[in-house]
Amino acid sequence: MHYEDIKQRILTFIENEERDSFDSLALQVFAYQYENNRIYRKFCRSRKVHPSMVQSYQQIPPVPVGAFKEAVIACTPIEEAETYFQTSGTTSGKQGRNYHHDLEVWTASMKSHFEENIMKEKCRVKMAILFPHPKEMPNSSLSQYLYTAIRDYGTEESVYIASNGTYDFEKLVSFLVESERTNTPVYLLGATFSFIHFVEYMEGKNLQFQLPKGSRLMDTGGSKGRAIEMSSDQFKQMVAEAFNLPVEDCVNMYGMTELSSQFYDQSGSGQQKAPHWVRTVVINPENGLCVQDGERGILVHYDLANFHSVLGVMTEDLGISKKGEFYLLGRSEGAEAKGCSLAVEQFRNGVSKWN
Structure with a gap:
């Protein structure tokens, strides 16, 4: 699928979610990113995941947020990007970049x-x-x-x-x-x-x-x-x-x-309202599996609007899910923080070893 095609489908979904299902469009975005994002394709291959094997957005490999500091994760040539947004780098000293071919979506x-x-x-x-x-x-x-x-x-x-x-x-x-x-x-x-x-x-x-x-x-x-x-x-x-x-x-x-x-x-409780083009799951960062409802874990966001880089981003934020909603608890620490660091190491090893 070409860039303009996938962009227009996402814009239509943002305007009217009933035109398509989230899962259906997520699989299309994943296929587009697998084809056009070289680094992400190497990561998926290291995880032994191909678009033909995926039937739900939850099966799409999320990239740890720290990976944006390790590699250029983009679906179009970065020299053609209208802009990029850069992290502050206050935690590790490294700055990650998210490139945008244009800012319409x-x-x-x-x-x-x-x-x-x-x-x-x-x-x-x-x-x-x-x-x-x-x-x-x-x-x-x-x-x-x-x-x-x-x-x-x-x-x-x-x-x-x-x-x-x-x-x-x-x-x-x-x-x-x-x-x-x-x-x-x-x-x-x-x-x-x-x-x-x-x-x-x-x-x-x-x-x-x-x-x-x-x-x-x-x-x-x-x-x-x-x-x-x-x-x-x-x-x-x-x-x-x-x-x-x-x-x-x-x-x-x-x-x-x-x-x-x-x-x-808006409640002050940490309950976050997501747009209809985003889905959030809570996982155990050590094994990547979803935790039970009400158990704390690391938040993974699947954002259709993030089609320029990767659909799924594994954060370093702690949260819990309850009845389809999620609550933000703060930054990861202890075992969860180590699990996030391990995920970045696995990303680094995966993209470096796969030709």
């Missing part, structure tokens, strides 16, 4: 799920973005995500708070004061740690806001590894009190550079 995926979970049927709303512009971080998937949000859903009065590596919190205060004065709902979107720092700033200045009805806050990234760590529920309570927002209007977005879709948690 990535953008369709972002907008469709964003509209459903964030926009509340509003066409445009005044926004403040607590993260750098793509001009400063051109290879950040989060930067592109937030730019798409403000470009396609923000009013002309929307603003960026981050610039040249710093946050202009005085500018954000003026933005919020104006919102209160005019009773204009606003959306605040940005990295979790940015909001934590701003709340600290508010406390130091003895500030508090009561945002107009219809306002929302969306954070992403979590606080693990920062000076201050807190659960998603604790964070929601903190910002809800700081801005006088209902807790349900404080939403967490979970996303990854190595994927092309996002998940949203």
Whole structure:
């Protein structure tokens, strides 16, 4: 199957899932990736898996997320890519890249799920973005995500708070004061740690806001590894009190550079809402088998929108599944972390030994 053919089928599925089944399209995407992604084909051969043998998406070999730091995993020549998104490399020092021949599917995926979970049927709303512009971080998937949000859903009065590596919190205060004065709902979107720092700033200045009805806050990234760590529920309570927002209007977005879709948690419980073009399973990383419902394991996401690289990505995130839904528990540790490292080693050995 050619590039444009598979792309159009995915775009149609994102727009209308009833036109095709997930399994059917997943097998088509797998066949396309097996044929066009040389590194992934070598990995599948090392696992003794061929598209002719696969009958369900759960039989498609997922690539460990660390593999993106080990090899170029792309279905089209990287010199023809419109862009690539790059991981920060803060954990291992290595940076992984996810190449995109174009961003049409990535953008369709972002907008469709964003509209459903964030926009509340509003066409445009005044926004403040607590993260750098793509001009400063051109290879950040989060930067592109937030730019798409403000470009396609923000009013002309929307603003960026981050610039040249710093946050202009005085500018954000003026933005919020104006919102209160005019009773204009606003959306605040940005990295979790940015909001934590701003709340600290508010406390130091003895500030508090009561945002107009219809306002929302969306954070992403979590606080693990920062000076201050807190659960998603604790964070929601903190910002809800700081801005006088209902807790349900404080939403967490979970996303990854190595994927092309996002998940949203509006409850604070870690329950993630996936789009209909993504399926998630929970596995034991040591043997790759699915764990029982309610047991913790490593999350594996099968994302149709990620057709430029690989459909299945084995994360380093812990989770549990319950009745078809999954709950995010945080980063892997202990035996699970060792299992993730072993998976990367197996990937490295598999692609190096197979000619």
